[in-house]
Amino acid sequence: MLYADTIAALATPPGVGGVGIIRVSGPHSLAIAQAVIKPRRKGVWRSYQMRYGHVLDEQGHVVDEVLAVFFKGPRSFTGEDILEIHCHGGPLPLRRTLSLALAHGARLANPGEFSLRAFANGRIDLAQAEATLDVIEAQTNLGLSLALDQLGGGLSRDLRSLREQLMYPLAYVTALTDFPEDDVPSEELLPPLQQAHSLLRQLLAGADQGVVVREGARAALVGRPNAGKSSLMNALLRTERAIVTAIPGTTRDTLEETANLGGIPVVLIDTAGITETDDVVERIGVERSRAALSKADLVLLLIDGSQPLSVEDLAIAQLTHERPTILIATKADLGQHADLTPLSQAHPALRGSIAISSQAGTGLDYLGTMVAEQLLGGLPLSDARLVTNPRHRDALRRANAALEQAIQGFQEGRPVDLIAIDLHEAIASLGEITGETVEHDLLNLIFSRFCIGK
Numbered sequence: 001m002l003y004a005d006t007i008a009a010l011a012t013p014p015g016v017g018g019v020g021i022i023r024v025s026g027p028h029s030l031a032i033a034q035a036v037i038k039p040r041r042k043g044v045w046r047s048y049q050m051r052y053g054h055v056l057d058e059q060g061h062v063v064d065e066v067l068a069v070f071f072k073g074p075r076s077f078t079g080e081d082i083l084e085i086h087c088h089g090g091p092l093p094l095r096r097t098l099s100l101a102l103a104h105g106a107r108l109a110n111p112g113e114f115s116l117r118a119f120a121n122g123r124i125d126l127a128q129a130e131a132t133l134d135v136i137e138a139q140t141n142l143g144l145s146l147a148l149d150q151l152g153g154g155l156s157r158d159l160r161s162l163r164e165q166l167m168y169p170l171a172y173v174t175a176l177t178d179f180p181e182d183d184v185p186s187e188e189l190l191p192p193l194q195q196a197h198s199l200l201r202q203l204l205a206g207a208d209q210g211v212v213v214r215e216g217a218r219a220a221l222v223g224r225p226n227a228g229k230s231s232l233m234n235a236l237l238r239t240e241r242a243i244v245t246a247i248p249g250t251t252r253d254t255l256e257e258t259a260n261l262g263g264i265p266v267v268l269i270d271t272a273g274i275t276e277t278d279d280v281v282e283r284i285g286v287e288r289s290r291a292a293l294s295k296a297d298l299v300l301l302l303i304d305g306s307q308p309l310s311v312e313d314l315a316i317a318q319l320t321h322e323r324p325t326i327l328i329a330t331k332a333d334l335g336q337h338a339d340l341t342p343l344s345q346a347h348p349a350l351r352g353s354i355a356i357s358s359q360a361g362t363g364l365d366y367l368g369t370m371v372a373e374q375l376l377g378g379l380p381l382s383d384a385r386l387v388t389n390p391r392h393r394d395a396l397r398r399a400n401a402a403l404e405q406a407i408q409g410f411q412e413g414r415p416v417d418l419i420a421i422d423l424h425e426a427i428a429s430l431g432e433i434t435g436e437t438v439e440h441d442l443l444n445l446i447f448s449r450f451c452i453g454k
C-alpha cells in the first residue's frame, strides 16, 4: 500500500514570505530529518513534536535556522512518514534545504502528489482530495464552508450510506440470477432503493446551486453610453476599478472583475455603451459589448432613470431578449423620469427590475440579492448538503438514472439480471465520486490540477 519512494517539495508559494515550508513524505523522511537537521536539544524525533535547530549542508555550513516537525505514519496527512521543515521564507534557504532533502534520498514531488498519496493510502477519498483544492481556491465564505464540509467527509458519508443501501439489493438480485424462476421479493428490496432514490434526488436538487457557488457566473452590464454601468461596477466592487466620467463613450473595452454577491463569485463585465458610432475604437468596443452579452449567464440592463426612456434604450433591450435580464433604473438620486413599462412588458426573459443609485448607494444590496437569487435558479439557497463539483453532479445524474431503471425493473417484474446491471451501474457511478471506481486517467487529470507541494 505504501509507496517505496520519498517525495519532497516546497509546500508554500514560491517567492518571499515570513516562513516557507519544505514537505517530505515517504520512508526516507526520518533519515532525511536526521541527516540535514541539527536540533538544538538532544533527543529523538517524536511524532507531532516541533523541534528547533539548524539545517546544515554536507560541509557542516548552516543553511538556515528552522523549526521542523516529524509525523510518524500512518497518523499523518499522507499516511506515510512526513517531515516538514519550516524555513525562513526566502528563495535561497528554501532552495538549498530542498536540495539537501533530494540529496538524501527524496525526489521532487509532482503536482498534487502529496494529496494523491493521501488518497491512495486511504487517508481521504477522492471527493475529499478534490475538496482540498476547493478550500484553497474558494472565492467566497460560502464556497469555503461548502468545501470544508466536503473535506470533512460530509458528502462522502452521504455517498457511503447510499452505496450501502444499494449493496444488499444488488447482492440479492445477483444471487437470484442463478435461479431465474424464483420470485423477486420486491416488497423487501424496494424500500431501501426508494430511500436511496430520495436521498439522491435531494443531492441532485441542490447541485445546480452548488456548482454556481463553486464556479461562479458571469453578469454583463449593458446599456446606453452614460447609463451608469461603470459607476455600478465600481459600487458593487467597492473600488474605483473602472473610469467614470460625464462623457458618453468613456468605457471603450470590456472590463471584468469578480464581486461576491450573496456568496456567489460573480464576474461582472463592464461594457462600452452600445450606440451607433463612426468612431473606429468605439465601434470595436460596441462589438465586444455584444459578445459579452451573448456569453453572460445574466444581463444587467441599465437605463438612465433620470431621463425619459429613449428609442436607443428600447433597441438595446431588444438585444437582451434571449438572456435572463434584470432591468436597472440608475441614478435614482436624481428622481425617476423614465417610464420602463414599455420595455419591461416587451421583454420575454425579464427576471426583475430595480431602481438604484450608485452614488447614494441605494438599492445595491437588494440588487446583489436579486442577482444571486437569479443565478441560483430563482430559488433561495438550499440548506441541504450542496454538491458543488460538476463531475460529482454528472456522476449523481447517472447513478440516479440507473437507480430509476432498477426501481422500474422491480415494479415491472423485469428479469433480475437486467436489474442487477442497473444497480451495478448506479453503485459504480457513486464510486466515481469517492474514487472507489475511477479510471486511472481521470485520477491523473484531477491531481494534476493541484499545485506542487499540495
Ligand SMILES: Nc1nc2c(c(=O)[nH]1)N(C=O)[C@@H](CNc1ccc(C(=O)N[C@@H](CCC(=O)O)C(=O)O)cc1)CN2
Residues within 6 Å of the ligand: 071, 074, 075, 076, 077, 084, 123
Ligand atoms: N503545517 C501544515 N499545515 C497544514 C497541513 C500540512 O500538511 N502541514 N495540511 C495539509 O494539507 C492541512 C491540514 N491537514 C491535515 C490533515 C490530516 C493530518 C493528520 O495528521 N491526520 C491524522 C490525525 C492526527 C491526530 O489525530 O492528531 C490522521 O488522520 O491520522 C494532518 C494535517 C492544513 N495545514
Ligand SMILES: Nc1nc2c(ncn2[C@@H]2O[C@H](COP(=O)(O)OP(=O)(O)OP(=O)(O)O)[C@@H](O)[C@H]2O)c(=O)[nH]1
Residues within 6 Å of the ligand: 223, 224, 225, 226, 227, 228, 229, 230, 231, 232, 243, 244, 245, 246, 247, 248, 249, 250, 251, 252, 271, 272, 273, 274, 330, 331, 332, 333, 334, 356, 357, 358, 359, 360
Ligand atoms: N447622480 C448620479 N449620477 C450618476 C450615478 N451613476 C452614474 N452617474 C453619472 O453618470 C455619468 C456616467 O457614468 P458612467 O458610470 O461612466 O456611465 P457608463 O454607462 O459607464 O458610460 P459609458 O462608459 O460611456 O458607456 C457620470 O457622470 C456619473 O457620475 C448615480 O447613481 N447618480
Ligand SMILES: [Mg+2]
Residues within 6 Å of the ligand: 229, 230, 231, 242, 243, 244, 250, 251, 270, 271, 272, 273
Ligand atoms: Mg463606462
